[in-house]
Amino acid sequence: MLNITKNKLHEKVDIGQFEAGKKVLKDTHFKYFNRFLKYFALFLVVVLFLPWTQTVSGSGAVTTLTPEQRPQTIQSPIPGRIEKWHVNEGDFVEKGDTILFISEIKNEYFDPQLAERTGDQVNSKKRSMDSYENKISSLGGQINALESERGLKLQQARNKLKQNILKMRSDSIDLEAFKTNLEIAENQFDRIQQLNEEGLKSKTDLEEKRLKLQESQAKLISQENKLINSKNEIINSELEINRINAEYSEKISKARSDRSTAESDLYQTEADISKLESSYTNYQMRNELYYIRAPQPGYINKAIKSGLGETFKEGEPLVGIMPSEYDLAVETYVDPIDLPLLHIGEKMRIRFDGWPAIVFSGWPNVSYGTYGAEIVAIENFISSNGKYRVLLSQTKDDEPWPEAIRVGSGATTLALLEDVPIWYEIWRQLNGFPQNYYAPGSKDKTEK
Incomplete structure (x- = not known):
């Protein structure tokens, strides 16, 4: 079969008389394969003209919509020494509840009267x-x-x-x-x-x-x-x-x-x-100030300074607290080249870590497990990671976000831009061109 010898075996022996030879030398499978190739080529041509939604992807994490709702640490404006803890980690506290009691370490304030x-x-x-x-x-x-x-x-x-x-x-x-x-x-x-x-x-x-x-x-x-x-x-x-x-x-x-x-x-x-x-x-x-109190209702996350008698300076964090009432949001980071394509009020899709999702970035209609969001703020200065921060909030007319989401969970975002043919998107990707410049109201975006 490799034709490495001058002895032609197939000329001397008819392999068609064997059962394996009959199956191999049969021509019908070539006809089916050619027909498959034709239909597949036609399918590819049709697919190349299907609409594809250009997207701007980003990654970030779940946060809160307003700064006062985010996890925070409680500091003491004066130096002191921890004398007594009134709460444990995981406890719920109301605004004004005493968390711990401290005492003085400066000699000019030792007099109790x-x-x-x-x-x-x-x-x-x-x-x-x-x-x-x-x-x-x-x-x-x-x-x-x-x-x-x-x-x-x-x-x-x-x-x-x-x-x-x-x-x-x-x-x-x-x-x-x-x-x-x-x-x-x-x-x-x-x-x-x-x-x-x-x-x-x-x-x-x-x-x-x-x-x-x-x-x-x-x-x-x-x-x-x-x-x-x-x-x-x-x-x-x-x-x-x-x-x-x-x-x-x-x-x-x-x-x-x-x-x-x-x-x-x-x-x-x-x-x-x-x-x-x-x-x-x-x-x-x-x-x-000897009584460190909760600034708002929330849950005690972690005691940063834990021991009795432990001293600290003014401004050092003592305990972490997570507010009990908050509005979830997502902070995502996009590349500087994609920043002109984003505008406040535009819609985005989010995939949360831990929630199964099937995502087709260019076909949001067939994606599964993504949730709607709206851009509420765009940072004007670049972040330390070399990208720009964008803050998203959940939309009211879309499916609500999962209740089990916690602040700090990871999230992947997609901003939906113009609809273009698939062949154009492939050509753009091969040439390394950016997405088409998009301004709100120029064209209708694909709605889920």
Whole structure:
């Protein structure tokens, strides 16, 4: 049969006489095979013109629609030490339920009555502030009294000054009168003396006139002294006015200085009270932070810090919690080249891990085990895996997602684009071309 020898066995022996030879050399199976090839070729030609839906595939996981519904860890805003656990892993907790109790590890907060003592300091400072306010009020009254008294004293001194001025004027007038009297006395003495020399007047008359002249001279000198005293009294009155101004200005300035000091102490006390009240509020809030409470209803997943007496820093996760009420969603990741083909509000198909499915990416009508979804968000920045994140939610007019799905389960997604012939899709795949650019509303998509 291999024709490696010159002896032709089939020419010498008729193998058609044997049963195996009859079956092998029979020609009918060639006819059936050729007919199969023709029909198959015709079927392939027909299939090449069938519609094929272009898709954008992605892979991701089940998550929740809103951030507050996703699994989270509970942290403590202050460092501390675990003293007591009030829940176990898997327990259901309501919002505000105590999960664990912690104690202080910083020595400045060791005093168990720190908040109460700070409150007492606040009350003492407030009483001190009341005292300063009373002192300021008293000093204000004292300043008003001093200003009123200064006015009265100045008025009295000015009146005395006016009296001295009038007295000085009166003394000056009297001085002029005494000068006139002296001049008259001198004239009379001169005439009497002349008459005495002539023998017309006696010596007694001359002595009387001399005595009168001396009296006039004495009165003049006395009046001059009075006038000088009056002028001195005016000067003293002016000095008294200046003294009163200086004395009361000093007293008022001192009272104002004391009031300014009291006001400064009052403002400082107000600042101290504000600081102490802030510290008091912080201490009260810190006491509340010793009880780690559930932020929302949910299930305790895992105790990250588990031992009693274990210390931790602020911001370290202590326990994980999964909210009890959530809306499922799927986060999937697509290649950057496919991102322009996706738009918010478009429909997608999802295959969940663990649920049997038969998927024909281009024929969604014949796929089995897939569920409908809708694009609700597209991330604008690339993720660390080099792809873009797309968030999907379940559609209301499609089959509901399985109830047994849990957050974190894997999922495969398909975004349905344009309908093209199969031959075009094969040609596109062989040439490595991307899918046709698709905009919403340009063509109708295939509905399940």
